[in-house]
Every structure is written in structure tokens, then in C-alpha cells.
Amino acid sequence: MSQLHTIGEAAADSGVSAKMIRHYEKIGLIGAAERTEAGYRLYGPAEIHTLRFIRRARNLGFSVDDIGELLGLWHDEKRASKDVREVAAGHLGALRAKAAEILSMIDALEHLIAGCTNDDRPDCPILKDLSNDANPALAKEVGHKFGYQRVC
């Protein structure tokens, strides 16, 4: 029994906050925890292992939905590695698209900032650019959902 932990201990051991553990239970990502007579949740090693899995997947940016799939595959002894790879590759694509979007913003912003005199005068290429109606400023559609993905 000494390997059963309260939610606070499970949180500290797994790196997932108590708030989020309850949340994951509510949305069905993890099963309902055992309870003490007083209603306290109890977690054993297996549950904490799962929570760590979840935290690591979150660190890699996987969505909760993706993690649900990954957990299913993890528990499925007959899984095909390509199924796991597919989930990971899908997420990788999304990350690359996001990175491309952000990098293009960085690029544009760096150019604007480089042109700024950075003094007390009101003249400012940044505002000039933003207010210039002839300026597409990153075109209309960059990055909304799927800007072309080329970087990385």
C-alpha cells in the first residue's frame, strides 16, 4: 500500500499538476483513479508512469488528442510502429508549419526594427510599414492554419 500516492505526490512525481491530473481524468484521457474512503484519489506506480508519459508527450508539443492515441498504441501490444510514426509525423508537420510561420514573422520584424532610428524622433519605419495600405505585410494568408511550409 505504501506505493499508493495522493494526487499531490503523483503530481510532484510526474511533473503533471494536480489540476491537470483531475482534468485529464474528467476528459477521459486517463481512467478514474481509485479513491480512499474519504474520496481522495490514489495513484499507483502504473498510473504515475502513465502521467510521466503524458508529460513527456506534452513537452514534445503533442495535443491531448494525440496523446490519447499514443496511449492507446502504447497499451496495444499488437500495435504497428508505423501507426505511432504516423501520429508523430503528423505532429511534426504541424510543428514545422508553426515554426515556418513564426520564423517568417521574426524575419519581417527584424527588418523593421533594423530600420528604426531608436531615438526620440517620431519618424518610425515600423509604424510606417503597418500603416502602409500598399504593403501586404506578410501577405494576407501567411500562416493561418497552413502557410506554405518550407523552412526546416
Add this chain to the structure above:
Amino acid sequence: MSQLHTIGEAAADSGVSAKMIRHYEKIGLIGAAERTEAGYRLYGPAEIHTLRFIRRARNLGFSVDDIGELLGLWHDEKRASKDVREVAAGHLGALRAKAAEILSMIDALEHLIAGCTNDDRPDCPILKDLSNDANPALAKEVGHKFGYQRVC
């Protein structure tokens, strides 16, 4: 009068959706629009210019709060260019941090995927990694708020 437009036209002309125009008005980013007797919002060239400014700033990833500041500076003839630059530089820093976070995720994920056999066997380095308790998987804190920013 022909230069006064309904919200739908203003949306089409500015690239900001009608939904968002109303939202920006509600949160005070833009002033309350003129109205027809029937209560329809009306937008003139100056308002549409402002909406375009907002759209361009959003395309650069500026938050609505930042845009509020930028609009204030834009309308302030006595602004100092360094004040604008400060807002932009702050945002640039946030973008760089975000990019570093995402790029490190991409990097980790690429390594995992590269090790995957991508076939019908259950053996999978991706799951192995996620379930490995000895594995820090991007350490504990990468990117939560401010991972060290080095990339870019």
C-alpha cells in the same frame, strides 16, 4: 456618403472579419462605430485604414494588447521611435523564445521518428522514449514560458 461602408464591406476591405471588428470594438481596441438609424455600424476610410493596420500587426503576431499600444503611438505625433521599437523588440523576443521552443521539439521528434522502423512490428523507439522514466524528454522545463532562448 458613399465612402461609408457596412461592417461586411469593411471586413472585406480590411481583411479583418466582421466578428473580429465587433470584438475589437467591444474590448475597446477601436472606438464605437457610427451607426445608421437602424443600428448598422458604418465605417469610413480612416476606420478601414485602422483595421488594415490591425490586420498587418496581427499578421506579425502582435497581441491585441501590443496593438493597442502601437495604435496609441501611431496616433501620437510626438511619439519617440524608440518607444515603438521597444514594443516591437519585446514581441520579437517572445517570438524568438517560441521559435526556440518549437525548434527543439522538432529536433527531438525528428530523432525519434528517424529511429522508427515504420513497419508492422510493435517495436517503436518513439513509445519507448515516451515511456522511459529515466528519460528527461526535453528536460522538465523546456519552453514553459521562457525556455532559454538561443536559436535565431
Add this chain to the structure above:
DNA sequence: CTTGACCTTCCCATGATGGGAAGCCCTATC
């Protein structure tokens, strides 16, 4: 037996955006 740290549930907030309902307005067509 009190104190304080922990647990419970429930509600609300974030940020930017969209969906959709109920109802009013305006114009074109029959």
C-alpha cells in the same frame, strides 16, 4: 482539540477566433 496542509468539487479566466440562433432591416423580384 486546534492548526495547517492537503484533498474535494465547482465556477471562472485566459486569447483570438469562429459557429450559430433569434430577430430586425433592406432590396429586388413577382
Add this chain to the structure above:
DNA sequence: GATAGGGCTTCCCATCATGGGAAGGTCAAG
């Protein structure tokens, strides 16, 4: 003149992952 449609209004809800906080129950140490 009546009707159809499309556009406008407001209001509420959903997303996604996360946290804050209140009100109240539980438990261990002093």
C-alpha cells in the same frame, strides 16, 4: 404590396491547455 434572400444586430457557446480561487471536508502533528 408581399415575399424571399442576404446582411445586419445581440447573445451565448466552443475551442485548447492551464491556472486561480472559493467553500468545505480530511488528516496528521502538536
